[in-house]
Amino acid sequence: MDIRLIWLAVGTFAIGAESFGIASLLPQIAESTGVSLTQAGYLVLVFALANAFGAPVLAALTGTVDRRRTLTVAALVFSASALGAALSHGYFDLMAARVLMAFSAGLYSATAQATGVAIVSPDHRARAISVIVGGTTMAVAFGAPLGAFVGGALGWRGAYFMVAGFGIVAALALWVMLPAGLRGAPLSLRQRVAAIALPGVPPALLTTWLTMTGAFVIIIYLASITTQSVGLPKSLVPAVLLTFGIGAAIGNFIGGQLADRLGPNRTILGTVILMVVLQLAISEVPLLPTTVAGPVFFGVVFLWGVAGWGFFPPQSSHLLSLSPASAPLVLSLNASALYLGIAAGSLIGGLVLQFGTVNDLGWVGALFPAVALALFALRAQMRPRPAFSRFG
Structure with missing residues (x-):
């Protein structure tokens, strides 16, 4: 198996650890920010909508950009947004940080799958996608409970510091491991949605x-x-x-x-x-x-x-x-x-x-x-x- 797929999966692990780990943090976040549990749940709603609609647009805009650069920047922005969430002063600051996390997460996930397909032979494409998506599976299996454990010991802000660390590790590894000059086809948003x-x-x-x-x-x-x-x-x-x-x-x-x-x-x-x-x-x-x-x-x-x-x-x-x-x-x-x-x-x-x-x-x-x-x-x-x- 191409070792570069593992590093692509590290990024999806970081994203999944936050996306699924927030389930255990919502009661803490609600109490800390002074909102109801339902309002805290809207943090998930906004993240999901930003990811669903932002990913196709950003993927279309960056389709011809060097994928190593796109993935590295997306991972770094995700980490910076996680730090912003950890240091946020209130509910709306946290929501803004999660929106930015969602945009960078959606761009990363879409680009990672396309990159995985591009760097392996055609008969290994499905396997490449499964490895990258496997990062999310591992996040559900171990990242989310780890986030819950850290959240219980250090508070929900500590869990976001942990997620930021995962993102930085992924960004550094991808910059070193991926080849430069790997670019996608110039597909418009209309072509993607078609x-x-x-x-x-x-x-x-x-x-x-x-x-x-x-x-x-x-x-x-x-x-x-x-x-x-x-x-x-x-x-x-x-x-x-x-x-x-x-x-x-x-x-x-x-x-x-x-x-x-x-x-x-x-x-x-x-x-x-x-x-x-x-x-x-x-x-x-x-x-x-x-x-x-x-x-x-x-x-x-x-x-x-x-x-x-x-x-x-x-x-x-x-x-x-x-x-x-x-x-x-x-x-x-x-x-x-x-x-x-x-x-x-x-x-x-x-x-x-x-x-x-x-x-x-x-x-x-x-x-x-x-x-x-x-x-x-x-x-x-x-x-x-x-x-x-x-x-x-």
């Missing part, structure tokens, strides 16, 4: 959006579910995130294996069904006796991590099969759909907390992958079937 019209791509992106919306209704408030709904102590929040992350790492591996053996569509269907069941279970766990609610919750969170991250490899494989020649464009659109799902999930989760309770987050989150299942079944019925002669 990939959304490719056959089969719109329903696939809708599936990504629905599943991510449902997941992030729950994920960004997982710390509150752990303490307020299930009744576990705050000290166990990092352990819950680690459990979810280990499940995610296992799911990422299993999802790729099953997609190769059973096909992407069957694997996608299975993981989405599991997401519906497990997200419903999150609302049911608090109804159990106190002595068993905790262990069952850890089990549900683990399996949910397996199912949720088992979805991504077959979904990426499905998108690649739809348009192999436009792989970077289609995958970047999938990333935008993912972040739009994060945005929608954070908004809906906040509304649930405003008008309902923490216990409602699980079943509300389950509604969205359930809709994805219904659309999946509808498309299967509408798919033309081969006609057979009565005489065979």
Whole structure:
């Protein structure tokens, strides 16, 4: 494996550690900045929207710029923004820092995938993308719980100092390891967005959006579910995130294996069904006796991590099969759909907390992958079937 892919993945690890680690920091941030938990959740909403819409624009503007320079600058801006978040004086300062983080994170992720594809042979492109995206998986598995641990020991500002350090390491490594003069094709924003019209791509992106919306209704408030709904102590929040992350790492591996053996569509269907069941279970766990609610919750969170991250490899494989020649464009659109799902999930989760309770987050989150299942079944019925002669 090309060692340069590992350093590209370090950057996606830093981004993922912040993006997923903030779930454990929201209660602290709300208390520190004097806002409600719902308002703190809007920090996730704004980040996701800035990433979803900013990444395609910035990728189009920097498409012909030396990719080593683009990646290094993006990583440095991300680190500087994380430092700005750590040193922010209030809610709106923190929000401004996260918007800048989102722009640099979106540019980095889009450019990293395109660079990974460019520096390997054509028959290793999918593997290169999986390594780079694997940085995000490792961030979910270990970066987010590490951020929760640091946040518990040093406060949420300490967690942002840690993220800034990861970004600086990635920037220095990329400047040293990547070749200079590697440039992309001059694609306009219109050309990039046009990939959304490719056959089969719109329903696939809708599936990504629905599943991510449902997941992030729950994920960004997982710390509150752990303490307020299930009744576990705050000290166990990092352990819950680690459990979810280990499940995610296992799911990422299993999802790729099953997609190769059973096909992407069957694997996608299975993981989405599991997401519906497990997200419903999150609302049911608090109804159990106190002595068993905790262990069952850890089990549900683990399996949910397996199912949720088992979805991504077959979904990426499905998108690649739809348009192999436009792989970077289609995958970047999938990333935008993912972040739009994060945005929608954070908004809906906040509304649930405003008008309902923490216990409602699980079943509300389950509604969205359930809709994805219904659309999946509808498309299967509408798919033309081969006609057979009565005489065979």
